Amino acid sequence: MSQEIAILGAGMHPWGKWGKYFVEYGVAAAREALADSGVPWQDVRFVSGAATIRCGYPGYVAGATFAQALGWQGAEVNTSYAACASGSQALAAARTKILSGACDVALVVGADTTPKGFLAPAKGYRPEDPDWVRFYLGVTNPTYFGLYARRRMDLYGDTLEDFAAVKVKNAAIGSKNPRARYQKCFTTEEVAASAMVADPLRLMDICATSDGGAALIVSSVEYAKKIGKGDAPRIAAISTVTPTFASGVVEMPDIATDSAAAAGIEASSYRSSIPLKAYEEAGIGPEDISLAEVYDLSTALELDWIEDLRLAPRGEAAQLLRNGDTSVGGKIPVNASGGLACFGEAVPAQALSQVCELTWQLRGQAGERQVEGARVGITANQGLFGHGSSVIVKR
Amino acid sequence: MSAKPLAPAIDGWHTMDMHQPHLIGTRCIDCGTYFFPKQSSYCRNPACDSTDFEEVELSRTGTIWSYTNACYKPPEPFVAADPFEPYAIAAVQLEQEQMVVLGQVVAGVGVEDLKVGMPMELVLETLYEDEEDTKVTWKWKPRSASGAK
Ligand SMILES: [Zn+2]
Numbered sequence: 001m002s003q004e005i006a007i008l009g010a011g012m013h014p015w016g017k018w019g020k021y022f023v024e025y026g027v028a029a030a031r032e033a034l035a036d037s038g039v040p041w042q043d044v045r046f047v048s049g050a051a052t053i054r055c056g057y058p059g060y061v062a063g064a065t066f067a068q069a070l071g072w073q074g075a076e077v078n079t080s081y082a083a084c085a086s087g088s089q090a091l092a093a094a095r096t097k098i099l100s101g102a103c104d105v106a107l108v109v110g111a112d113t114t115p116k117g118f119l120a121p122a123k124g125y126r127p128e129d130p131d132w133v134r135f136y137l138g139v140t141n142p143t144y145f146g147l148y149a150r151r152r153m154d155l156y157g158d159t160l161e162d163f164a165a166v167k168v169k170n171a172a173i174g175s176k177n178p179r180a181r182y183q184k185c186f187t188t189e190e191v192a193a194s195a196m197v198a199d200p201l202r203l204m205d206i207c208a209t210s211d212g213g214a215a216l217i218v219s220s221v222e223y224a225k226k227i228g229k230g231d232a233p234r235i236a237a238i239s240t241v242t243p244t245f246a247s248g249v250v251e252m253p254d255i256a257t258d259s260a261a262a263a264g265i266e267a268s269s270y271r272s273s274i275p276l277k278a279y280e281e282a283g284i285g286p287e288d289i290s291l292a293e294v295y296d297l298s299t300a301l302e303l304d305w306i307e308d309l310r311l312a313p314r315g316e317a318a319q320l321l322r323n324g325d326t327s328v329g330g331k332i333p334v335n336a337s338g339g340l341a342c343f344g345e346a347v348p349a350q351a352l353s354q355v356c357e358l359t360w361q362l363r364g365q366a367g368e369r370q371v372e373g374a375r376v377g378i379t380a381n382q383g384l385f386g387h388g389s390s391v392i393v394k395r
Numbered sequence: 396m397s398a399k400p401l402a403p404a405i406d407g408w409h410t411m412d413m414h415q416p417h418l419i420g421t422r423c424i425d426c427g428t429y430f431f432p433k434q435s436s437y438c439r440n441p442a443c444d445s446t447d448f449e450e451v452e453l454s455r456t457g458t459i460w461s462y463t464n465a466c467y468k469p470p471e472p473f474v475a476a477d478p479f480e481p482y483a484i485a486a487v488q489l490e491q492e493q494m495v496v497l498g499q500v501v502a503g504v505g506v507e508d509l510k511v512g513m514p515m516e517l518v519l520e521t522l523y524e525d526e527e528d529t530k531v532t533w534k535w536k537p538r539s540a541s542g543a544k
Pocket residue numbers: 423424425426427428438439440443444445
């Protein structure tokens with residue numbers, strides 16, 4: 001178990017559309033995480049930033065930007081970019097540094113300020129860029145979510161009411177999360193009355209984009225023990241594995257899948273490969289999980305993730321939902337934070353915010369959202385081009 | 396239809412046969428893997444380091460993997476009609492190539508006409524018009540004539 005690191009502190013700037021520069025959110029989150037950990041800023045020897053590509057050059061060198069904003073003190077810096085999985089890759093960089101013995105304590109931080117409307121690709125005639133091609137042909141992000149959702153309906157019998165129930169569940173618990181952007185309960189009727197975006201998904205089935213910032217202070221287990229925090233929650237696994245060729249699932253932003261004509265079809269998409277590696281690395285199985293934070297870019301996608309995490313057999317996640325098993329108080333609560341439904345996506349901060357929630361849950365500090373007796377939590381999120389990440393946190 | 400000449404929305408991605416069009420992909424000479432869009436400098440099969448590819452016409456029929464629609468106007472570089480007309484989108488599995496290709500569904504066919512597993516064929520239809528040309532692209536159309544209204 002020498003591959004574990006301790007989580008000493010967690011912090012978040014509330015999600016919203018605050019209109020401030022991203023550095024402000026990151027600094028607020030970092031200061032909260034530092035205060036939570038009790039570690040002086042000067043003792044942090046590695047700053048691992050998750051990049052944002054929408055806030056100019058400071059976003060590309062996020063590690064250095066946050067280190068400067070918090071006050072240069074000679075720490076080493078790193079920046080990671082992997083779309084929504086950026087935070088996990090920044091966390092993985094910190095873990096590697098700590099486990100190699102190169103530093104005892106690291107700050108991992110990500111923050112974003114999002115522009116209004118669609119995230120459009122660079123201009124010009126650029127058919128070599130799959131992101132340009134799909135927008136040119138009229139394929140947006142909700143298209144992919146709609147395809148996955150409709151396939152669930154035709155294959156497994158999921159219904160529009162099931163998808164709406166995910167939103168209702170997440171909104172109900174998110175209404176009790178002071179860091180969430182949307183703290184309002186919704187009814188199935190309200191979801192059904194919202195505008196259709198990408199059939200079968202409506203406006204309220206699809207997550208928004210938000211401003212936000214999240215940070216973690218992580219350390220070696222020895223350091224945690226030395227400062228009297230040997231029982232702090234630990235990172236037991238970080239998985240960022242790719243799928244294997246040929247993947248049969250069409251992934252954003254591609255217009256076509258791999259061809260399996262020669263290599264044969266690899267049945268598992270990256271969404272189901274990632275948790276397998278995480279479970280293996282942590283030496284546990286799905287039956288050990290107390291709660292999960294998954295990337296509900298759409299309501300239907302939460303159900304896909306539940307099956308990818310092996311928390312339900314393929315095609316049976318909706319039944320789990322109908323039983324109330326995925327609500328707080330149920331057998332396996334999913335998105336006890338309220339999920340993206342209540343936060344909206346703040347790309348480089350989102351994977352870290354999932355780990356923040358697990359940290360508070362495992363410490364028993366989640367207030368009205370508390371999952372009783374939470375011991376092990378798992379996260380799942382996605383980047384682009386069929387990659388993503390999964391993190392396991394345990395006590 | 397206007398009298399403007401027809402031109403492909405993206406050069407070289409499909410034949411311009413208006414009756415029996417094909418997508419144009421490549422096939423790895425060594426391992427036989429197909430690629431669309433064309434790949435001609437490296438093979439993405441991890442067991443293959445070939446740099447030799449031949450251009451091939453892909454199957455013009457397949458079955459629906461899944462489908463959805465676009466109820467809102469996409470951002471640029473999409474060129475939308477005014478007023479915007481929603482359209483269906485299908486992901487179609489090609490049997491021989493064992494790959495799934497996305498595309499709009501022909502005008503007049505909505506999600507209520509589609510089902511996972513339904514046979515589809517490739518056709519060419521207008522994507523938009525600019526000053527010189529009518530730009531056409533590939534779209535999917537139900538093979539049973541009854542699917543189209
Ligand atoms: Zn090859």
